[in-house]
Amino acid sequence: TMTKKILVIPGDGIGPEVTTWGKAVLEAIGQKFGHEFTFDEALMGHAGIEATGNPLPDETLEKAKASDAILFGAIGHIKYDNDPSAKVRPEQGLLKIRKELGLYANLRPIMLFDELLDASSLKPEILKGTDILFFRELTGDVYFGEKKRSEDRNTASDLMVYSRYEVERIAIKAYEAAMVRGKRLCSVDKANVLESSRLWREVVQEIAKQYPEVETEHMFIDNAAMQLVKNPKKFDVVLTANLFGDILTDEASQIAGSMGMLASASIGDGTGFFEPIHGSAHDIAGQDKANPLASILSVALMLEISFGLKEEAKLITSAIDKTLKEGYRTGDIADANTDKSKILGTKAMGQKVLEYL
Amino acid sequence: TMTKKILVIPGDGIGPEVTTWGKAVLEAIGQKFGHEFTFDEALMGHAGIEATGNPLPDETLEKAKASDAILFGAIGHIKYDNDPSAKVRPEQGLLKIRKELGLYANLRPIMLFDELLDASSLKPEILKGTDILFFRELTGDVYFGEKKRSEDRNTASDLMVYSRYEVERIAIKAYEAAMVRGKRLCSVDKANVLESSRLWREVVQEIAKQYPEVETEHMFIDNAAMQLVKNPKKFDVVLTANLFGDILTDEASQIAGSMGMLASASIGDGTGFFEPIHGSAHDIAGQDKANPLASILSVALMLEISFGLKEEAKLITSAIDKTLKEGYRTGDIADANTDKSKILGTKAMGQKVLEYL
Ligand SMILES: CC(C)[C@H](C(=O)O)[C@@H](O)C(=O)O
Numbered sequence: 001t002m003t004k005k006i007l008v009i010p011g012d013g014i015g016p017e018v019t020t021w022g023k024a025v026l027e028a029i030g031q032k033f034g035h036e037f038t039f040d041e042a043l044m045g046h047a048g049i050e051a052t053g054n055p056l057p058d059e060t061l062e063k064a065k066a067s068d069a070i071l072f073g074a075i076g077h078i079k080y081d082n083d084p085s086a087k088v089r090p091e092q093g094l095l096k097i098r099k100e101l102g103l104y105a106n107l108r109p110i111m112l113f114d115e116l117l118d119a120s121s122l123k124p125e126i127l128k129g130t131d132i133l134f135f136r137e138l139t140g141d142v143y144f145g146e147k148k149r150s151e152d153r154n155t156a157s158d159l160m161v162y163s164r165y166e167v168e169r170i171a172i173k174a175y176e177a178a179m180v181r182g183k184r185l186c187s188v189d190k191a192n193v194l195e196s197s198r199l200w201r202e203v204v205q206e207i208a209k210q211y212p213e214v215e216t217e218h219m220f221i222d223n224a225a226m227q228l229v230k231n232p233k234k235f236d237v238v239l240t241a242n243l244f245g246d247i248l249t250d251e252a253s254q255i256a257g258s259m260g261m262l263a264s265a266s267i268g269d270g271t272g273f274f275e276p277i278h279g280s281a282h283d284i285a286g287q288d289k290a291n292p293l294a295s296i297l298s299v300a301l302m303l304e305i306s307f308g309l310k311e312e313a314k315l316i317t318s319a320i321d322k323t324l325k326e327g328y329r330t331g332d333i334a335d336a337n338t339d340k341s342k343i344l345g346t347k348a349m350g351q352k353v354l355e356y357l
Numbered sequence: 358t359m360t361k362k363i364l365v366i367p368g369d370g371i372g373p374e375v376t377t378w379g380k381a382v383l384e385a386i387g388q389k390f391g392h393e394f395t396f397d398e399a400l401m402g403h404a405g406i407e408a409t410g411n412p413l414p415d416e417t418l419e420k421a422k423a424s425d426a427i428l429f430g431a432i433g434h435i436k437y438d439n440d441p442s443a444k445v446r447p448e449q450g451l452l453k454i455r456k457e458l459g460l461y462a463n464l465r466p467i468m469l470f471d472e473l474l475d476a477s478s479l480k481p482e483i484l485k486g487t488d489i490l491f492f493r494e495l496t497g498d499v500y501f502g503e504k505k506r507s508e509d510r511n512t513a514s515d516l517m518v519y520s521r522y523e524v525e526r527i528a529i530k531a532y533e534a535a536m537v538r539g540k541r542l543c544s545v546d547k548a549n550v551l552e553s554s555r556l557w558r559e560v561v562q563e564i565a566k567q568y569p570e571v572e573t574e575h576m577f578i579d580n581a582a583m584q585l586v587k588n589p590k591k592f593d594v595v596l597t598a599n600l601f602g603d604i605l606t607d608e609a610s611q612i613a614g615s616m617g618m619l620a621s622a623s624i625g626d627g628t629g630f631f632e633p634i635h636g637s638a639h640d641i642a643g644q645d646k647a648n649p650l651a652s653i654l655s656v657a658l659m660l661e662i663s664f665g666l667k668e669e670a671k672l673i674t675s676a677i678d679k680t681l682k683e684g685y686r687t688g689d690i691a692d693a694n695t696d697k698s699k700i701l702g703t704k705a706m707g708q709k710v711l712e713y714l
């Protein structure tokens with residue numbers, strides 16, 4: 001049995017609602033398997049700004065560094081989206097914690113629950129069998145390169161920049177994952193136009209030599225965005241830069257049927273950070289409408305990746321499977337064939353998963 | 358009747374095969390309507406490098422400036438894709454001609470031929486009714502910002518940069534188009550992270566005030582990549598930066614069923630430039646397999662946009678419609694239900710369209 005300190009950062013919008021259920025599932029797993037999970041909570045994003053003026057309060061960062069894993073909700077607020085000149089922004093909190101914790105690899109598994117095949121806008125026959133693991137670089141690229149605004153405010157720039165070691169370390173992680181999966185890796189860049197992509201491609205070509213068993217493909221981002229719709233099955237491990245990964249994984253999440261079903265793990269130098277792919281969804285916040293399954297799946301990822309607890313992780317996905325098989329859905333994954341009486345709110349859905357655990 | 362000088366730049370891969378048919382259709386239209394179209398030809402891309410060492414030979418640029426419109430094929434060669442350190446690259450020719458001709462607005466209409474609804478990987482009910490006009494900025498962004506490689510070659514960067522006037526001029530074009538379409542405009546950026554996107558959003562918000570009839574929405578690129586799969590019908594005019602536009606339009610082309618069916622118009626300060634969205638597709642080059650319809654549709658765009666010849670343009674789309682209704686397909690748009698005897702090569706397909714003109 002294990003003793004682990006988990007920091008919950010609910011964040012903004014639907015974040016608090018969904019992390020409640022992630023946490024509840026962790027507690028249930030702890031009891032069942034005799035692990036001692038202790039919890040603390042901290043602020044980030046708009047919630048951090050409201051309380052302290054800072055999207056990543058010092059206290060949050062300290063607690064994060066001292067914890068064994070972090071369960072995060074969502075970030076962002078419409079208020080800032082419509083005010084491009086705001087100096088302090090919720091997202092800065094997320095970007096800073098990624099950098100401070102050295103979370104350079106963002107793993108986004110695109111997995112399909114058979115029950116939800118019909119929830120996608122793609123034809124089931126195109127979709128069936130899709131199983132992709134994205135490795136998105138998370139602490140470099142145009143996200144962290146120097147940002148400038150000219151004095152007259154009429155010109156603005158962001159530096160898209162990569163260094164060899166940044167590409168190497170995530171490429172190694174992606175190849176290691178490919179070795180225990182389908183042994184195919186697709187590296188996505190825009191090397192026909194971008195110098196940073198040419199460095200990316202050079203480095204991946206080098207690392208590829210150390211993994212001769214893995215079949216490597218290099219694809220331009222525009223083509224990848226297309227191929228993902230055309231034939232998602234053809235991908236196994238996808239390795240890409242921060243910005244391209246942001247775009248491709250959201251696209252892929254829709255292919256998989258719903259953002260509400262996908263979790264991500266950010267790992268690197270220290271504490272792992274687990275969060276749903278979906279955003280803060282302010283339009284439905286506080287209305288008991290959000291799908292808690294991605295937060296619950298984030299917990300499964302945490303158990304497996306940070307604590308090596310495979311059996312426990314498996315039990316969670318089985319419970320979700322069961323819930324879906326019984327016909328229960330939140331609004332976002334319901335369709336015309338869903339029994340109306342089985343469309344549940346956040347709480348009832350969380351409760352169902354707990355029951356099936 | 359009109360007299361127009363058209364420069365054909367076949368380019369690389371399947372470019373020569375498909376432009377042959379674009380040109381043939383222009384000639385047929387000229388004869389039918391009594392226009393005098395004269396033709397010249399020039400080299401670009403790999404073809405330019407092979408012949409002169411330059412992906413955009415001076416002669417090509419001179420001819421381009423002196424012509425009334427340009428019909429372009431495709432660019433790129435696998436040889437350079439796998440060699441990230443190549444100094445001279447085919448794509449430089451395309452980027453340079455865009456810059457030199459001031460082609461700052463790339464229009465990519467995503468239109469569906471009813472006959473091809475089933476060729477998409479999206480469900481027909483999601484797709485039906487989709488009609489999007491993309492305005493992709495084409496002479497700015499990380500494409501043209503300063504590129505650097507450190508002396509030890511271990512760090513590489515590209516500057517993502519926009520100036521106010523660059524955003525203004527394309528925003529105005531996009532709003533003007535929205536006024537004569539569905540009066541909805543979605544501007545796509547990443548303003549929650551990028552300074553250049555924040556400038557983009559500020560400027561679009563300003564221009565939007567001059568078009569109060571148009572309903573403006575701002576969307577983050579990751580969300581847009583997702584929404585495009587989820588519900589493509591919701592978009593009317595989409596306005597976005599060079600890199601985001603590159604990615605979104607390729608994604609959208611797949612949604613529409615086939616890249617082989619989509620054309621684009623690049624316009625701005627002078628001569629208009631018309632090309633298929635598809636690339637050079639070296640794997641099928643010279644095999645009479647390429648779909649010539651996108652090149653033929655590029656010609657329809659040229660007639661309409663550069664010469665104001667709407668009736669002529671319409672006749673071309675009708676001829677294509679007819680061809681598809683009769684069941685004729687190239688391999689890329691054929692499906693399980695296609696009558697095998699009606700799967701045509703490039704030449705036979707071009708010929709069919711000519712017949713139906
Ligand atoms: C909120 C935003 C800064 C973030 C990103 O772009 O990385 C989000 O879209 C994500 O993918 O985690």
Ligand SMILES: CC(C)[C@H](C(=O)O)[C@@H](O)C(=O)O
Nearest residue numbers: 192193222432433448451603
């Ligand atoms: C070939 C390449 C440079 C080009 C681009 O990225 O602009 C192409 O993908 C396009 O979309 O026209």
